[in-house]
Amino acid sequence: MAEVTENQEREAEAETDTKTANSSEKVHRSRSGFWLAVIVFLVILSIVGIGLFLFAQLRQQQETLGGEVSKGDMQLFELTKQISGYQTQIAAIQSHLTTIESDLKAKDRLINESLTEFSQLQSEKLEAMRTDLNTRIQQVQRQLGKTRGDWLIADAEYLLSVANQRLQLTGDVETAREALQAADQRLRESGDAAAYKVREQIAKEIAELGKVQLLDIVGVYSSIRTLETEIGKLSLIKPYSGKPLTPSEEIHDHAQHTDEEHDLLSKALKSLQGVVTVRHTDQPITEIITPEEAQFTRQQLRVKLEMIKIGLVQQNEVLYKASIADAKEWVAEHFTSNSIARNFVTELDKLEAISLHSQYPDISHSLKMLRDITKLRIETDKALSAPESS
Numbered sequence: 001m002a003e004v005t006e007n008q009e010r011e012a013e014a015e016t017d018t019k020t021a022n023s024s025e026k027v028h029r030s031r032s033g034f035w036l037a038v039i040v041f042l043v044i045l046s047i048v049g050i051g052l053f054l055f056a057q058l059r060q061q062q063e064t065l066g067g068e069v070s071k072g073d074m075q076l077f078e079l080t081k082q083i084s085g086y087q088t089q090i091a092a093i094q095s096h097l098t099t100i101e102s103d104l105k106a107k108d109r110l111i112n113e114s115l116t117e118f119s120q121l122q123s124e125k126l127e128a129m130r131t132d133l134n135t136r137i138q139q140v141q142r143q144l145g146k147t148r149g150d151w152l153i154a155d156a157e158y159l160l161s162v163a164n165q166r167l168q169l170t171g172d173v174e175t176a177r178e179a180l181q182a183a184d185q186r187l188r189e190s191g192d193a194a195a196y197k198v199r200e201q202i203a204k205e206i207a208e209l210g211k212v213q214l215l216d217i218v219g220v221y222s223s224i225r226t227l228e229t230e231i232g233k234l235s236l237i238k239p240y241s242g243k244p245l246t247p248s249e250e251i252h253d254h255a256q257h258t259d260e261e262h263d264l265l266s267k268a269l270k271s272l273q274g275v276v277t278v279r280h281t282d283q284p285i286t287e288i289i290t291p292e293e294a295q296f297t298r299q300q301l302r303v304k305l306e307m308i309k310i311g312l313v314q315q316n317e318v319l320y321k322a323s324i325a326d327a328k329e330w331v332a333e334h335f336t337s338n339s340i341a342r343n344f345v346t347e348l349d350k351l352e353a354i355s356l357h358s359q360y361p362d363i364s365h366s367l368k369m370l371r372d373i374t375k376l377r378i379e380t381d382k383a384l385s386a387p388e389s390s
Contacts, residue, residue, distance in 0.1 A: 148190075149190040149191060149192050152186045152187070152189050152190035153186070153187065153190050153192060153195065153370065153373060155183075155186045156183040156184075156186035156187045156190070156195075156198075156370060157183075157367065157370050157371065159179045159180075159182050159183035159186065160179070160180070160183045160202075160366055160367040160370060161367060162175075162179045163175075163176040163177075163179035163180050163183070163363060164176075164363060164364050164367060166179065167209075167360050167363060168360065171315070171360065173209055173212050173360070176209060176363065177206060177209045177210075180202050180205055180206050180209070180363065180366075181206065183202060183366075184199055184202045184203070184206075187199050187202075187370075192373075192377075193377075193380050194373055194376035194377040194379075194380045195370070195373070195376075196380075197369060197376060198366055198369045198370050198373075198376070201365050201366040201369055202366045205361065205363040205365070205366055208361035208363065209361065209363070211361075212359075212360060212361070217312060217313070220312055220351065220354060221309060221312060221313075223347065223350075223351060224305055224308055224309050224312070224351065226347075227305055227344060227347055227348070228302060228305050230340065230343075230344055231298050231301050231302060231305075232298065233340050234298070234301075234331070234335040234336075234340055234341055234344065235335060235336040235338060235340075235341075236294050236297060236298075236334060236335060236336070237334060237335060237336055238288065238294075238334075239288050297334050300330065301327060301330055301331065301334075304323055304326050304327040304330060305323075305327060307319065307323035307326075308320060308323040308324055308327065308351065310323075311323055311356075312356065315356050316356075317355070317356040320356055321352060324348050324351055324352045325352070327348055328345055328348050328349075331344060331345055331348075332345075
């Protein structure tokens with residue numbers, strides 16, 4: 001029993017110890033859970049604080065980022081506008097480049113066409129030069145093959161051409177005659193039988209030139225100078241201071257007065273002679289001129305005679321004739337129609353009848369015959385061979 005009791009006691013103690021241990025373990029566990037809860041709470045507080053701090057930082061960063069984003073938007077807008085402007089400029093530049101490209105193409109086409117035309121023109125010129133060169137070479141070859149007679153005939157042809165030019169262009173009859181004579185001499189020296197007919201024609205043309213009446217320019221010029229000396233003797237119609245008296249017999253030498261009227265006037269003038277001075281005129285007196293005006297009137301007539309001389313020397317028949325007509329009209333208008341004035345006008349009429357350009361004969365037939373010397377040679381050969389065949 002005792003042992004049972006002891007076992008019971010031990011078991012009771014063991015249970016008691018177990019309970020004590022369990023209770024102490026429970027107490028220990030409860031303390032550990034408290035501190036763990038405190039620690040967890042602190043951790044949660046820390047996390048919340050950190051979260052709040054981080055949230056505040058995040059909010060601040062969002063506000064800062066929002067301002068920066070707004071500025072970035074403005075910059076992006078400005079950049080977009082600049083890009084749009086650049087795009088417009090690029091489009092304009094592209095359009096301008098397109099225009100320039102079309103202009104360059106057009107100019108390139110024109111240049112190509114011009115080069116083609118220039119090349120064609122140069123080719124034509126080169127071909128013409130080649131043809132002309134070949135012709136000249138052939139001429140030189142023919143010239144080298146000529147005999148002395150051929151050269152003399154060519155020289156005669158040149159002299160005949162000179163004679164025609166000098167006669168028709170300048171009216172130089174003497175030079176034309178000398179050229180014809182020289183051409184005849186060349187044909188005689190050539191010894192060509194075919195030139196005989198040409199020499200006959202040259203002889204006829206020389207004879208025709210001998211019949212030409214040459215203008216005596218020196219003699220006509222001297223006649224005009226003589227008229228200039230007569231200007232001072234002409235009496236002006238209008239009176240002026242210092243004008244010499246005009247003889248009455250010159251004034252009254254008119255067809256409209258009868259002999260009886262003339263006798264009566266002469267008796268009346270003789271009866272008044274010594275008492276009054278009588279001046280006669282057929283023209284109505286409208287004014288009295290000064291001596292300077294009278295000298296100017298005479299000087300104008302001298303100028304008109306100078307124009308006649310200029311027309312004579314220059315062989316200008318229009319100027320020559322017009323100046324003579326002008327001088328005659330001036331004399332009739334300003335000078336008294338007395339014997340001196342009538343003789344003056346008569347000389348002007350003689351000068352007006354002179355022709356400055358003579359009618360020259362045609363001396364081109366010999367030149368035409370000589371240029372066709374081959375035909376003359378054939379005719380001559382036929383004429384020489386005809387008697388032999390007969």
